[in-house]
Amino acid sequence: MFQRLVLHDSAALYTIAAFSVAACIFVAFAWRAMRMRRAQIDRLGRLPFETATPASKNEPDPESSPD
Amino acid sequence: MPNEKITIEFNDRVVRQFLLATVIWAAVAMLVGVLIAAQLNFWRLNFDTSWLTWSRLRPLHTNAAIFAFVGNMMFAGIYYSTQRLVKARLASDFLSQFHFWGWQAIIVAAAVTLPIGLTRGKEYAELIWPINLMVVVVWVVFAVNFFWTLARRHEPSLYVAIWFYIATIVTVAMLYIVNHLSIPTSLTHSYPIFGGVQDALVQWWYGHNAVAFFLTTPILGIMYYFLPKAAERPIYSYRLSVVHFWSLVFVYIWAGPHHLLNTALPDWLQTLGMTFSLMLWAPSWGGMLNGLLTLRGAWDKVRTDPVLKFFAAGVTFYGMATFEGPLLAIRSVNALAHYTDWIIAHVHVGTLGWNGFMAAGMIYWLLPRLWSKPLHSTALANLHFWIGLVGILLYVSAMWTSGITQGLMLNATSENGTVLTYPNFLDTLPAIRPMMLMRVIGGGLYLTGWLLLAYNVLRTVRGARPVNGSVEVFAGAAEAGPSTLSVSGSFFNPPVVFSVVIFVFACAWMFGGDLVRIAGIAGAMFSVVLAYLHYESRGRRWADWYDRLLVTALPFTVLTLIAVIAGGLIQIIPTLVAQQSQNVEDRRQVPYTPLELAGRDLYVSDGCYLCHSQMIRTLVSDVLRYGDYSRLGESIYDHPFQWGSKRNGPDLARVGGKYSNLWHLRHLDDPRSTSAGSNMPRFHWLLTDPLNLDTLPRKIAVQRTLGVPYPPMTDAQVVAAAVAQAREVADNLRADGASVAPDREVVAMIAYLQKLGKYEAVAQRADGRTARLND
Numbered sequence: 097m098f099q100r101l102v103l104h105d106s107a108a109l110y111t112i113a114a115f116s117v118a119a120c121i122f123v124a125f126a127w128r129a130m131r132m133r134r135a136q137i138d139r140l141g142r143l144p145f146e147t148a149t150p151a152s153k154n155e156p157d158p159e160s161s162p163d
Numbered sequence: 164m165p166n167e168k169i170t171i172e173f174n175d176r177v178v179r180q181f182l183l184a185t186v187i188w189a190a191v192a193m194l195v196g197v198l199i200a201a202q203l204n205f206w207r208l209n210f211d212t213s214w215l216t217w218s219r220l221r222p223l224h225t226n227a228a229i230f231a232f233v234g235n236m237m238f239a240g241i242y243y244s245t246q247r248l249v250k251a252r253l254a255s256d257f258l259s260q261f262h263f264w265g266w267q268a269i270i271v272a273a274a275v276t277l278p279i280g281l282t283r284g285k286e287y288a289e290l291i292w293p294i295n296l297m298v299v300v301v302w303v304v305f306a307v308n309f310f311w312t313l314a315r316r317h318e319p320s321l322y323v324a325i326w327f328y329i330a331t332i333v334t335v336a337m338l339y340i341v342n343h344l345s346i347p348t349s350l351t352h353s354y355p356i357f358g359g360v361q362d363a364l365v366q367w368w369y370g371h372n373a374v375a376f377f378l379t380t381p382i383l384g385i386m387y388y389f390l391p392k393a394a395e396r397p398i399y400s401y402r403l404s405v406v407h408f409w410s411l412v413f414v415y416i417w418a419g420p421h422h423l424l425n426t427a428l429p430d431w432l433q434t435l436g437m438t439f440s441l442m443l444w445a446p447s448w449g450g451m452l453n454g455l456l457t458l459r460g461a462w463d464k465v466r467t468d469p470v471l472k473f474f475a476a477g478v479t480f481y482g483m484a485t486f487e488g489p490l491l492a493i494r495s496v497n498a499l500a501h502y503t504d505w506i507i508a509h510v511h512v513g514t515l516g517w518n519g520f521m522a523a524g525m526i527y528w529l530l531p532r533l534w535s536k537p538l539h540s541t542a543l544a545n546l547h548f549w550i551g552l553v554g555i556l557l558y559v560s561a562m563w564t565s566g567i568t569q570g571l572m573l574n575a576t577s578e579n580g581t582v583l584t585y586p587n588f589l590d591t592l593p594a595i596r597p598m599m600l601m602r603v604i605g606g607g608l609y610l611t612g613w614l615l616l617a618y619n620v621l622r623t624v625r626g627a628r629p630v631n632g633s634v635e636v637f638a639g640a641a642e643a644g645p646s647t648l649s650v651s652g653s654f655f656n657p658p659v660v661f662s663v664v665i666f667v668f669a670c671a672w673m674f675g676g677d678l679v680r681i682a683g684i685a686g687a688m689f690s691v692v693l694a695y696l697h698y699e700s701r702g703r704r705w706a707d708w709y710d711r712l713l714v715t716a717l718p719f720t721v722l723t724l725i726a727v728i729a730g731g732l733i734q735i736i737p738t739l740v741a742q743q744s745q746n747v748e749d750r751r752q753v754p755y756t757p758l759e760l761a762g763r764d765l766y767v768s769d770g771c772y773l774c775h776s777q778m779i780r781t782l783v784s785d786v787l788r789y790g791d792y793s794r795l796g797e798s799i800y801d802h803p804f805q806w807g808s809k810r811n812g813p814d815l816a817r818v819g820g821k822y823s824n825l826w827h828l829r830h831l832d833d834p835r836s837t838s839a840g841s842n843m844p845r846f847h848w849l850l851t852d853p854l855n856l857d858t859l860p861r862k863i864a865v866q867r868t869l870g871v872p873y874p875p876m877t878d879a880q881v882v883a884a885a886v887a888q889a890r891e892v893a894d895n896l897r898a899d900g901a902s903v904a905p906d907r908e909v910v911a912m913i914a915y916l917q918k919l920g921k922y923e924a925v926a927q928r929a930d931g932r933t934a935r936l937n938d
Contacts, residue, residue, distance in 0.1 A: 110431050113673065114438035118414050122445060125409040128709060129402040141397035143322040144388050147247040147634045149532050 167638045171317070173246040175631040177259040179533050181239035182526060183624075184267060186617050188235055189522070191274075192227035193610040195220055200603045202844070203811065204596065206835075209844035214278035216844045218770030222289040223277045228514055229287060231270045233378055236522040238262070238305070240385035241328050243529065245309065248325055248388065249316030250636050258308040265301035269294060281351045284767035284803045285366050287373050288342050292353045295343045302339070306332045313716045317636040320714055323404040326723075327384030329716070330412050333724045334376040337731075342369035346869065348862045352764070354869060357739075359752075359799040360428060363806050364738050367422035368731055375415040376727075378513060379481075382521050383407075383450060386478065389525050390457050393470045399456035403449050410446035412723060414439055416730035421492035424501065425780040426806060427795040432734055433494065439730075440492030447485030454478035469544035473524030476552060480516025487512065498782055499574060502810040504595065505566025508559045515555045515609055523547065523616055530623050535630040539622035543615055551612035557605030565598035573810075574784040583787050588813040589840050654718070656708045657701065661694040666729070674737065744870065747796030750922040754800050754871050755915070757859050757885040758892075762915025764862070765908055767803070769846060776807030777816040777919065790817040790920070797922050800871045812843060817920035824892055825899040827913045849909040854889070856882050888914060 202208045202217045209216045246253060253259050272294050276282075282289040290298070309332060313325070342365055345353035357365050391398050398404055420428060420436025455478055458465065465471045487509050491500050500506060527544050531537055538544065572591045575584035585591065665687055672683030698705055712719055744751060755763060766772070779785045779793045786792050793816050798804055807814075822830075829836045832850055834843035860878035867873045876884070886905070892914055893905035903909060 109673075110434045111438045113669075114417070114435055114442065118410070118439065118442035118445075121413045122406065122410050125406050128706075129405040131706065132402060132405070137401045138397075140320055140322060141391075141401040143248055143318065143320065144244075144324075144391050145397070146318070147250060147632070149392070149632065 168635055169638050170633055170635050171250065171252050173632045174253040174256060174259055175243065175533055177253065177263055178239050178243045179629060180263045181235045181242065182529060182533065185232060185235040185239060185522060185526065186620050188227060188231035188270060190613055190617055192224060192232045193606070193613055195224040195227060197603060197606045197610055199224055200606050203842055204599050204603060206842050206844055211845055211847065213280065213848050218773050218844070219278045219280060221770060221773050222282060223274060225287055226273050226277065226289065229373065229377060233518045234266065236525065237381040240389065240525055241381060244324055244385065244388035245312060245328065247632065247634070248318065248322045249313060250318045250634050251312055251316045254308055254311035254315055258304050262301060262305050262308060265297065265304065269297050269301060272297065280768040282768060282770065283345065283353065283355065284772060285355065286808060287370055288366065291351050292345050292347050293350065298339065302336055306336065310716065321716065321719065323401065323408055324384035324387040326408050327380045327387065329720050330723050331376050331381045333720055334372065334727045337724065337728065338369045338372050338376065342366060346865045348865050349858050352858065354802040354865050356869060358802040358869060359804050360795050361739055362802065362804040363423055363428065364420065364432065364735060366804065368419040368735065371419040371422060372416055374513070378518055382518060385521060385525060386454050389528060390454055390474050393474060393524070393528050394458050394461040396457065396461060399453050399459065403453045407446050407450040407453060413726050414442050414446065416727045417734065418443060418492065420734065422808065424494045424497040425782055426778050427793050432738070435734065437492050437494055440489045443485065444489050448482060451478055451482035451485065469541060469548055470524045470528045472548045473520045473527065477517055477520030477524060480512055480520060484509065484513040484517055499570040500566060502776060503566035503569040504562040505570065506809065508562030508566060511562065512559050515558065520551065526616065526620065530620060533629065534624055534627035536623055536627035539619050543619050547612040547615040550615070551609050554605045554608030554612060557608065558602050561598040561601035561605060565595040568594050574782070576784060576787065580783055583784065589838060592840060592842060657697055658705050658708055661690060665690045665694070744799045747799055747925065749796065749925065750794040751796040751925045752798060752800045753921045753923055754873060755918060756888055757863060757881045758888040758911050759915045759918045760862060760866070761854060761856065761859055761885060762911035765849065765912050766915055772805045772807050773809065774811035775813065775815045776810055777814065778806035779814055779816050789814045796925070802866065802869055815916070815919055819917045819919040819921055823899065824895050824913050824917065825901055827916055828896060828901055828903065828909060831909055831912065849912055850903060850907055852908045854906050854908045854911050856885055859885060
């Protein structure tokens with residue numbers, strides 16, 4: 097049954113199929129992301145800051161160094 | 164006691180180890196890169212030795228850059244950020260150490276085997292099969308350590324960086340295993356189970372997605388953690404990061420065939436690869452903008468903080484590389500750019516700009532935190548940034564110019580497209596030599612910048628006290644979060660079931676016969692309508708499933724794997740089923756004789772495929788220059804395929820019979836004796852090294868197992884056939900005035916080169932299969 101893939105000139109079909117698949121994925125996940133609650137978004141976005149990095153106080157003051 | 168507070172000390176020792184390994188191996192990778200760039204300018208820098216020859220060192224450079232440099236950097240970043248994001252120490256100190264030392268052992272093994280010519284002959288998949296097994300074991304250890312850590316986490320939610328790490332682990336495992344499936348012929352040699360077009364498709368499915376899932380997704384995860392930390396503000400849009408992740412994971416895997424445009428690869432695959440590559444513009448730029456916009460309000464810090472400088476430039480280079488990639492995947496652009504230095508520019512925008520600068524930013528940020536000591540010199544780090552930036556810009560602008568010049572010259576025709584304007588391939592070399600020299604300077608500057616980093620690291624670490632981070636958590640905190648999914652609940656739910664049903668109907672529509680096709684269309688349309696109606700009436704269940712999926716690591720991982728598998732299966736399975744030797748059209752390759760096969764193994768071992776393609780594209784200029792375009796069946800028995808990806812020299816698909824044996828002998832001994840101005844290294848050891856026929860019977864047996872139609876032969880017959888043909892070649896050389904013993908490697912190499920382009924004509928049978936025309 098795969099012979100048709102080899103023999104037929106289906107460029108247009110595959111271009112449209114590829115676009116459709118990608119578009120569906122973009123739309124579906126964009127829709128889902130837009131529906132996420134603000135509180136949920138804020139909490140997830142702040143996850144990297146929930147664990148302190150105590151050694152950061154050892155960093156030099158960048159203003160003291162030339163560019 | 165769920166409310167009991169406990170302190171968790173992170174395992175930052177392994178992070179420090181990977182970080183230091185990154186610094187060292189990156190310097191090695193870059194040093195080899197500068198050397199091989201210089202070798203293309205000055206052939207004497209090959210030093211007339213086999214193990215320092217360009218084609219042996221080039222795989223060392225690429226493997227070191229990908230697996231040693233970016234690999235170690237990735238592991239450092241993943242281990243540091245994951246522990247903090249899930250508030251748990253790495254699950255096993257033993258597995259962490261096994262991972263680190265196992266990975267270093269793999270790198271050392273690669274550094275020893277590649278220069279001595281032990282290779283599988285597939286780009287970025289060159290390592291021999293025992294090392295492949297080591298990679299699989301270490302990767303499994305990494306995965307176990309990672310997922311075990313997730314299972315012990317005290318943070319219920321999985322931050323988007325963790326998603327990218329999960330996608331990396333499962334996808335790289337899948338790609339690596341499939342593309343390295345081989346049958347050994349000895350302890351150091353094997354043949355891949357796929358051949359010809361199948362091997363080409365699998366290789367670039369792997370090769371493209373090695374870029375996607377080894378050099379991109381883990382670094383994106385690192386970006387989503389370290390960039391907000393360095394800028395001291397959350398990611399610009401978490402929503403955008405969600406769209407970025409899913410669209411990247413779904414779309415990236417389909418784009419591999421864009422490495423094979425205008426070749427003998429079936430047209431439908433080329434079209435799919437090109438179109439999906441263009442789709443990648445959207446998620447890639449979404450991610451880039453998300454990174455850059457995270458710096459909103461922090462741009463004043465970029466002026467002084469080298470960490471933010473590196474991150475801002477790294478993300479910008481990500482945007483440049485991901486704009487250029489889809490552009491190069493457009494078939495007509497690819498006709499100009501493929502096989503030229505433009506592709507080299509593209510990959511170095513990614514590796515030096517995106518990977519290298521993100522690595523530098525991460526290292527400068529981590530140093531004071533892992534050793535509890537201020538960075539030795541911020542000024543030196545800033546100097547590193549500017550030297551590196553100038554280096555990249557010199558490098559890529561030189562290669563863009565060189566590539567476009569090469570492409571234009573090699574494709575140029577006159578007399579209404581019937582005559583090549585530059586018929587000699589070497590005509591292009593003088594034109595691009597200045598740019599090749601500028602590449603050496605650019606690469607040298609980048610290496611200098613990295614050495615400044617190494618010095619800064621050394622001075623910072625010397626005498627410093629390593630520190631491990633810690634976090635206080637409530638015991639059992641993870642259980643207090645959102646409810647998770649059961650295994651059945653993960654897969655038997657409306658979104659997954661409807662997706663699977665629609666996918667099955669769509670496949671029936673695409674691939675089925677007349678009736679199945681109609682059923683596929685009807686079923687797909689009906690399922691879409693049904694899914695919409697179900698979503699409208701029970702939308703809460705869809706959302707609830709997704710929210711719970713995001714806090715349940717295992718189902719999330721499995722569904723991510725399914726997302727990346729889908730694209731691969733749709734492209735690879737039809738190719739494996741349909742593109743077989745018994746149903747190729749028009750032409751079919753004539754299998755190599757034992758001596759020719761031995762010569763081919765030498766060709767692969769010496770890395771000739773890295774400069775010489777064996778694929779005449781369906782382009783006027785290629786056909787005028789090299790002969791009739793390559794048919795799919797003409798390489799159907801090639802394990803591994805040799806279509807190549809870069810032409811530093813001319814295509815060899817039809818070189819057989821074009822020159823005399825004597826010409827090849829002289830050319831291999833000293834290319835400049837036959838081709839004035841050539842920059843090809845000498846392969847003079849082929850004239851003196853003895854030809855080893857001991858493993859040839861086993862190799863023929865494996866080829867037969869793989870489907871190459873060799874007649875039944877005893878071991879003695881295999882060797883006797885090789886010896887007899889070697890005598891013929893040596894006699895021919897002697898008749899032309901050259902004296903070479905028949906048991907030297909060069910004799911097998913000449914026999915192989917003279918076979919290239921030989922085929923038998925085939926005709927279509929009524930049953931759809933093909934037969935020789937004289938059957």
